[in-house]
Each structure stands twice: as structure tokens, then as C-alpha cells.
Amino acid sequence: MTKISINIIEKVLSNHIVQKNIRDDADMVIDTYEIYNPNHFDFRENCLYLMKSEDLPDSDAVPVSLNVVCWGIPEGFEIKKYKNINLLMVEGITPEKNINFIISIFHRYNSLEERLNSLILENASLQEIIDLATEMVEMPVNILDLNHKVLAISTEMDAPDDPIWKSLKLGYMTEYYENILNTSPTMRDIIKAKGSSIEITSSISGHHVQVSLLRSGGRPIAYFGMHKFYETRKPFDKHTLQLYEYLFRKINRNSGQYFEMKADRGLIYEEFLLNLFNRKFKDSDEIDALLVKLGFDVDSSYQMALISFRNSDIRADLYFTIMDYLEKVMPNSKCIAMDLYIYIIIPIGGDDYLSDETQKIMTEFLDLHHCLCILSPPFESFLKLHKFNPMFETVLGFIKKQGREDRLYHFYEFADLYGMKLLAEEMPTERMVHPMIQKLLDYDAEHKSDYFETFKVYLRNESSISTTSNLLHMHRNSLQYRINRIEQLLGDHFDDWKLRELLLFQMKCLEYQDIFLK
Structure with missing residues (x-):
């Protein structure tokens, strides 16, 4: 019942x-x-x-x-x-x-549910499902593919004065199609919404709409939507949303029979990755059993990659184009779209990293589609894979702060910054620096000088007056005078390589704090 x-x-x-x-x-x-x-x-x-x-x-x-x-x-x-x-x-x-x-209420909804179950059992068309859904929710509804092409739309009910609904009714790629592509919500809005459903005022029509992302095997496959046709600028009544969510769950549970999906990319992989990130596996034997089921070689080494789109409002179909392509250029890899990113587990056998040829192909493809990829260090044990997700998130922040426009990144490029981030989180105070560095900073603040920057370039270039003067565009004699003043101020000639390395490391920490913590 x-x-x-x-x-x-x-x-x-x-x-x-x-x-x-x-x-x-x-x-x-x-x-x-x-x-x-x-x-x-x-x-x-x-x-x-x-x-x-x-x-x-x-x-x-x-x-x-x-x-x-x-x-x-x-x-x-x-x-x-x-x-x-x-x-x-x-x-x-x-x-x-x-x-x-x-x-009469119980009879009506029991009857509607029985009819819906019969249609699903009989493998009826999406159009029949949508027409019955319209009768049940008493609102115009539709299903679109990920290119926003209409797969089914209410035939017995319209949303008057709604240009989006009109565009949908007229059909794919009509003169009104830009309305559909440019309206809110975006896929990003829906994925981040609770339950992959969102109620929003359309940016084009100003009418209230409810949009949900249908999934099969853990992967987005279509949009299910509802338009308000009366009091259009007010939110939906609660009973309407309850019926809509019931229909959404029902259609979503049975979406596999309406949308053809790749057999090797399914819910088991999404759950596997989520459980790895959430540290829910007890031992490596449990992980190995699932790896075999997913078609991985348990004796292989791996890398994990994260694909992030430069354009946050990217359409869903591009996710799948990229996933299909990457699985071709990296045989035996597995992709999934999750939290607006594409995660990939890549077997690399006995190699240290992906081959230069594969990286070149990836870079060209990433450039074409305006997205970036971060590659993790190689690993053999999946028990520590949970550490990669916060690493990826942090590196994305570094890339954004630095304004970099590269397409392919390796984690080792950011290992020092990531280490400093972890160090900074554990430091009892904001700055714990060597007294010599603090003395220079205090001197510069009092005298409006830049001794600290001069000293940093000097140490980084192995105390070479010639190289430092060229980089700072200073005359050698002027630089030598300044270095002498710094040595007098600090009371050391810096011949001890351990002291130089300590000072350089703390200078790097200060740079990290100034750039990434502000």
C-alpha cells in the first residue's frame, strides 16, 4: 500500500x-x-x-x-x-x-501507485511514466537527457507564460533552445543540493521549478523536472514536493531500464571509492576482494587522478565524454563523477608514473575541454587512499592562489607546500621563526628597508653576489655593502650549511603563511 x-x-x-x-x-x-x-x-x-x-x-x-x-x-x-x-x-x-x-484519498493514491508499478513492470515508455506522474503530482513534469534534449514531457498539462516550458515543448535545437541551456539551475547546483534535488526560481522565466538528477550505477544520466503553473513565483506546496520526491525516487530506482549504461562503471565503484575516503574498510583483504570484482590487478601499483573543471557550470555530458575518453587512453582505469570532480584510479603496473606519451595525450585533451588534472603519488595499498582527497582539495587551492593555467599537475610539485600546510595547522602560534629572521623583519619594519628580501634571494642563490645582484638589478658593490650590513646586524657569516638550510626553510614557511593563509 x-x-x-x-x-x-x-x-x-x-x-x-x-x-x-x-x-x-x-x-x-x-x-x-x-x-x-x-x-x-x-x-x-x-x-x-x-x-x-x-x-x-x-x-x-x-x-x-x-x-x-x-x-x-x-x-x-x-x-x-x-x-x-x-x-x-x-x-x-x-x-x-x-x-x-x-x-477517497487512499483509493486515489493506491490506484496511482498500482498503475505506476504496472507501467514500470511492463517496461512502458518514459512518456507514459511522465503522463502518469503529471496526474499524480498535478504539475507539469518532464525528463531531459544530459544535453537538455526532451525525452518525455507532460502532454495533458502546460506551464503557461513560461518560456522554458515553451522551449521544451517546441523541441530540441529550436530557436528557443538557448533558453534551456542558459537557465538555472546548473548541474553544479543540483549535485551540491541535498538529495540531488533543488527548488529554484528560474533565471529565465522567474517561475519556480524543481529539478533532480537521475542516476544509474552512481552516475548522472538525466534530469527530472517540475514546473509550477499557478502562483508561479511562490514555492511549491509541501504536499506537491512530497509527491514529486516520491516519483523521483521511484523513477531513479528503475532508471537502469530506461538508460543504457556501461556495465563496468556502476554503484559498486562509487561505494568503493566513498568507503575508501571514509576509512570504512577494515583490512587490505576486504579491499582486494572488491578490486578483483571491479577488474583491477591487485598486484599492480596505482595512481589516483582528480579532474577539475575550470568552468564550474560545465554541462553534465562533458563529464561523460571525458570519462569515456580517459578510460580509453588509460586501459583498465575506472572513472566516476563525484562532488563535481572526476576521480580516476589508474593501474600503472611496475612503472613509477604514467608514461610521458599518455601524459601528453591527457594534457592535449584537458586543454581542449578547459579542465585540469592532478595526479597523486604512486601507491600500492588502498588503505591510505583516504589521505589523497584532502591532498587534492588543498592542491586545488594552491593552484588557484598561484593563478596557474597548466593542465596536468603532479602532487610532488606541491609536496613542500602541503607539508607546510600540515605544519602550520599544528603550530602553536602563527609564526615561529628563527631569531635572525625575526630580527631582519623587525629591522625592515622600523627602517622601511627590504633587507629580508635581499637576504632571501642571496641565500637561495648559494650566497652568489653575481647572481643575486643580477636578479635584484643591483650593482655588485651596493649588494655587497647590504650583505655586510646584514651580517653585522645578525652577527654571523652564514658559512654553516645547516644554518643556511634552516633559514631557507623558515623563509619558505613565511611565504606559505603570507600567500596561502591570508
């Missing part, structure tokens, strides 16, 4: 409701109804209780989230005392007619 909500019952009885309280967490949990017997106190969460006003129990005698329809209002009744339950108080209707209303 289908489940309905107190919100749906409220909609049907709206002309007779005089007072009500519906909790914010009310959902589709009711699958039966019962005429309340005051002598029976075994309340059930999934039951709707129908009662007379004189039988309404005290508020503290009923469980939280109970669902009640009560005809008549008791003397001295205060609705605020019943904030813990879902309660509809009705008048102007006989108990018999009220029961008939309730019976």
Missing part, C-alpha cells in the same frame, strides 16, 4: 479545516487510517486517526508526530498545546462524509 502524508490530507480537506498544526518534519508515512477508540491507546506512526472532538486526548498523552483528523473543536481547545503532533481540526462536515473523503 502506498504512503501518503498529512499534507496531502490537508489539501483535500482544506475547505473544512478551521485549525491545524503540521510539523515541519511531516512526511509520507501514513499507509492506513483508523477510527479512534478511546479505550485503545496503541498509537502507530503510520496510521491516520479519525476522532470526534470529545475524544481528543490531552497533548501529553499522544506520541510525537501522531497524525490526527478531528471533527469539531473541544471547549477550551488551544492548538499551541498540540505542537508535537500533526493535527487537522475540521468543521462543517459530517463524520461520515469526512470518512468518505479519507477513503
Whole structure:
């Protein structure tokens, strides 16, 4: 039997409701109804209780989230005392007619669910599914592919004065198609939304729409959407959203029969990667068993790659173009789109890194599609793979701060910065530097000089006056004078290589703090 909500019952009885309280967490949990017997106190969460006003129990005698329809209002009744339950108080209707209303509600939604299940079982067309969904949700709905081409759209209901709906009805690649491509929400909006569904005001029409991302095997495959056709600038009623979410879940669960998917890229891989990131595996044997199931060579070495798009509003179909291509140029690799990125596990056998030829092919492809790739260090044990995700996120921040436009990056390029980030997070104070460096910094602050920058370039170039003077565009004599002044100020000639390395490392730490922590 289908489940309905107190919100749906409220909609049907709206002309007779005089007072009500519906909790914010009310959902589709009711699958039966019962005429309340005051002598029976075994309340059930999934039951709707129908009662007379004189039988309404005290508020503290009923469980939280109970669902009640009560005809008549008791003397001295205060609705605020019943904030813990879902309660509809009705008048102007006989108990018999009220029961008939309730019976009709259950009959309607049971019938609709049976028809929907039959269509799915019979492998009916998407158009038949969408037409029934329209009848159930009482709003115009549609399904689009990832190129925004209409796969099915309501035939018995329209969204008047909505240019987006008009564009969809006229068909793919008409003169109005730019409306569809340029409207909000973007795929990024939907993926980041809770449950991959988002309610938003369309940037083109100004009307309220609800859009969800259908998935098969953990991978986005299509859009499911609903347009508001009355009071279009107001949000959807709660009962409408509840029915929409029910339909979305139903269609999504059965999406595999409507959309052809690659057999080797599925939910098992998405769960595998998520469980690795969340450290849910107990030992390497458990991981190896799944690696075999996914078609990996457990004796191989691996690299993990992350693909990030320069354009955050990229269309979904490009994700799949890139995943399909990368799996061709890197045999036996596995790709998945997750959290707006593409993650790839790449077997590299006995090699240290991907071959130069493969990297060149990848770079050309990444450049064509305006995205970047970060390659992890090679690894053999998947037990430590959870460490790569925060590494990737941090490196993306470094790349953005530095304004770099390269396409392919190796983690080792940022290993020193990442190490400094971890060090900075553990430091008890913002700056813990050598007294010599602090003395230079204090001197520069007091005298408006740049001795610290001069000294840094000098040490980095192995104390070469010639190289340092060229880099700083200073005369050799002027530079030598300044170095002498620095040595006098600090009281050391810096012949000790350990001291030089210590000072250089702390200078690098200061650079990191100045650039990446501000």
C-alpha cells in the first residue's frame, strides 16, 4: 500500500479545516487510517486517526508526530498545546462524509501507485511514466537527457507564460533552445543540493521549478523536472514536493531500464571509492576482494587522478565524454563523477608514473575541454587512499592562489607546500621563526628597508653576489655593502650549511603563511 502524508490530507480537506498544526518534519508515512477508540491507546506512526472532538486526548498523552483528523473543536481547545503532533481540526462536515473523503484519498493514491508499478513492470515508455506522474503530482513534469534534449514531457498539462516550458515543448535545437541551456539551475547546483534535488526560481522565466538528477550505477544520466503553473513565483506546496520526491525516487530506482549504461562503471565503484575516503574498510583483504570484482590487478601499483573543471557550470555530458575518453587512453582505469570532480584510479603496473606519451595525450585533451588534472603519488595499498582527497582539495587551492593555467599537475610539485600546510595547522602560534629572521623583519619594519628580501634571494642563490645582484638589478658593490650590513646586524657569516638550510626553510614557511593563509 502506498504512503501518503498529512499534507496531502490537508489539501483535500482544506475547505473544512478551521485549525491545524503540521510539523515541519511531516512526511509520507501514513499507509492506513483508523477510527479512534478511546479505550485503545496503541498509537502507530503510520496510521491516520479519525476522532470526534470529545475524544481528543490531552497533548501529553499522544506520541510525537501522531497524525490526527478531528471533527469539531473541544471547549477550551488551544492548538499551541498540540505542537508535537500533526493535527487537522475540521468543521462543517459530517463524520461520515469526512470518512468518505479519507477513503477517497487512499483509493486515489493506491490506484496511482498500482498503475505506476504496472507501467514500470511492463517496461512502458518514459512518456507514459511522465503522463502518469503529471496526474499524480498535478504539475507539469518532464525528463531531459544530459544535453537538455526532451525525452518525455507532460502532454495533458502546460506551464503557461513560461518560456522554458515553451522551449521544451517546441523541441530540441529550436530557436528557443538557448533558453534551456542558459537557465538555472546548473548541474553544479543540483549535485551540491541535498538529495540531488533543488527548488529554484528560474533565471529565465522567474517561475519556480524543481529539478533532480537521475542516476544509474552512481552516475548522472538525466534530469527530472517540475514546473509550477499557478502562483508561479511562490514555492511549491509541501504536499506537491512530497509527491514529486516520491516519483523521483521511484523513477531513479528503475532508471537502469530506461538508460543504457556501461556495465563496468556502476554503484559498486562509487561505494568503493566513498568507503575508501571514509576509512570504512577494515583490512587490505576486504579491499582486494572488491578490486578483483571491479577488474583491477591487485598486484599492480596505482595512481589516483582528480579532474577539475575550470568552468564550474560545465554541462553534465562533458563529464561523460571525458570519462569515456580517459578510460580509453588509460586501459583498465575506472572513472566516476563525484562532488563535481572526476576521480580516476589508474593501474600503472611496475612503472613509477604514467608514461610521458599518455601524459601528453591527457594534457592535449584537458586543454581542449578547459579542465585540469592532478595526479597523486604512486601507491600500492588502498588503505591510505583516504589521505589523497584532502591532498587534492588543498592542491586545488594552491593552484588557484598561484593563478596557474597548466593542465596536468603532479602532487610532488606541491609536496613542500602541503607539508607546510600540515605544519602550520599544528603550530602553536602563527609564526615561529628563527631569531635572525625575526630580527631582519623587525629591522625592515622600523627602517622601511627590504633587507629580508635581499637576504632571501642571496641565500637561495648559494650566497652568489653575481647572481643575486643580477636578479635584484643591483650593482655588485651596493649588494655587497647590504650583505655586510646584514651580517653585522645578525652577527654571523652564514658559512654553516645547516644554518643556511634552516633559514631557507623558515623563509619558505613565511611565504606559505603570507600567500596561502591570508
